[in-house]
Amino acid sequence: MLDTVTLRVAFGLVAICVLALFYGATYRSTRSSYSGWWCASLTFFIVSALLFLFNGSPAQVVANPLGNTTGVLGAACVWAGGRSLRERRVRLWQLLVVPATVLVVSFADDPRTDIWSGGAVYLAGMACLIGASARELALVLRDLGAGGAARVQYRFVLTAMAVVSAVIAVFYLARTIAFVVVGPTHPFFLAVFGAQVTTLLMMVLLVVVTFSMSALSHEQQTSELRVQATRDGLTGLLNRSEFLRAAQRELDRGPAHGDAAVVVADLDRFKSINDGLGHAAGDRALTAFAAACQEVVGVRGLLGRLGGDEFVLLVRGAPAEAVVEEIARRYRGDDASVMPTVSFGIATVVPGDDIDLAVADADGALYEAKSAGRARAVRAPRADERDGSQQDRRRTA
Template sequence: MDTMTLRVAFGLVAVCVLALFYGVTYRSTRSAYSAWWCLSLANFVLSASLFLLNGTPAQVVGNPLGNAVATLGAGCVWAGARSLRERPVARWELVVVPVVVLAASLLDDPRTDVWSGGAVFLIAMSVQIGRSARELVLLLREAAERDRRAQFRFAVRAMGVASTVIAVFYLARALAFLAVGPTHPLFEVALGGQATTLLTMMLLVVVTFSMSALSHEQQTTELRRQATRDGLTGLLNRVEFLRAAQRAIDDGPARPETAVLVADLDGFKGINDGFGHAAGDRALTAFADACQAVVGLRGIVARLGGDEFVLLTSGTPAEEVAAAIARWYRGEDDGPMPTVSFGIAAVLPGDEIGPALARADQALYRAKAAGRARAVRYTDRPPFLVEGRRSA
């Protein structure tokens, strides 16, 4: 087959796969991965259609646009792989490479040369697909650490191998393009349009196989997160905190200053009543952010419900942790924010999280009764004053 016929065949296959992906996988899972791949296929189909304008007066526009749209499609492949690792994608990261390719193609006589901007285009494709391969390699390592299902790991491995092969192929095309030019027999036979289209079809086969497994795994991960996380703050919920905290106590080595802190926003109802629920939500998210910023990966943070939070910390005196959270929280927002009271209970070796949490709750009641905006440990020590924010 000639290159044009192969491109038409690829376009028809890609349209059919796109329709199936959207109608079956995306609409049933609504996963970010399937959405990115639908966008990628749409860009590849559009790119193949634009390349059909080669040899016509519209080539001057169609060829540069085809190059740019193809690299945008490759960028969506990378974004899809990145979404599996739950990493964000900035818009500029998708746009900058296609814009560079478009500019290089327009400045390289696209009226007469179907390979205008060819070197830049080929290198860009290799980089975009190579970034996708890298994300999939990292995902495979994470999947092994998290003991993901064998089917998921196999699908990721297949996608990673296919992406690596295509990235290397485009790099070889770029090097050959620079060394001998696109009209050299070696380039035309081994690295030309026919070989590229056939290899892209291979990727399409791998994607078709992998799409369902990867999309459903992503959907399952999201549902698991929704079941274990608070919707407003993103923190663990009570059930998951109790499970994670007990596991940390049982499995972790004995460390000094391990403690449970229960925090409650003072006068929170007044914020909701006086300034509206939006102000209350800002106070909750600001405090959650402060807890995460101070504790980070060194502890466990959760929202128990309402305006009550809980932390499991170790290695640093709990009073210092409470004071650091209060300072951070104080600088989070200029709006009306309630002060915070803390109850602290030490966690002893072999302790159960339930009784420790109950002791911290009792200490919190004492902090409230003593005047609020302070931290009280479950002992006979005097209350430790936490410098609070101005109350509404």
């Protein structure tokens, strides 16, 4: 078998080639956060492999602890990449807490004479971070909806990545246990978990994982473009067309539990806010109202921005009047003298109703609320209540 130095040099060269190819072919075209994290991870792994080449030289006292730390930083970036697929924020302290611990322990554990200084903490940190990455990928799989052939391919790649990450995590966990129980110089540890075996394993997995990550990066880019096409840029709510599609699917799905209504909301005298206090103040009012809607409605309904200062909600499971009263209370809060009041129009809906008609009814009720003095909610009568007949409001094919 090749000696450890030769294998580490080969690993570094392979990693450099893979980084160059991945950066040029994937990161520059997708600019996805996942591909960015993987580029950072590859960079740290390359630096770690180069630093370990100084083992046995006078520079070992510094190079060995830094090699441990940069290796764990690479694993932390793998975890951060998996977290980015779930659109979860990665805080700096979360990224650095394990590497910082490894750095301190490695320097305190006599790195001048021991190439395994801080070894137990280093191996445990690798196991924990890569295991956490496998968990993030498993959570993405759990939340992944149905789709066409592209989504099936994405699920396959995610599954492969989750399995590979889990295998690496288990390997490092077993390596940690063997390190503590028998020590790094024991023949069993050298044969099964030594530097040569580990470097060969990581070299093979490096290539497999990188090309799998290319598919994940392209999917993340597609997902980000999908969000841009369906979400309002200021408030993060669904845009008009996406709300109408999603709400119609909800109405076509089946019986609602409890009350169900479409609510159209409009900020009163909003133009005067823009003209008098500036567009920044208007934007604050819009985002504050959107946040209040999200806090109150949550997962019980759908939220959208129709345009300008007009919003639309599909509310289920609670009386609409109580919902809009709570939204108005939270929205104005301590800034009641600054935030404009809100008028609401409400239209009752039942499964099978046409969402466009429901929004039109709610908009008519909103007009009545405005005419009656604003800062109030008005419920529109059902079609059969208006006409005295059983007018069909159901969606037609």
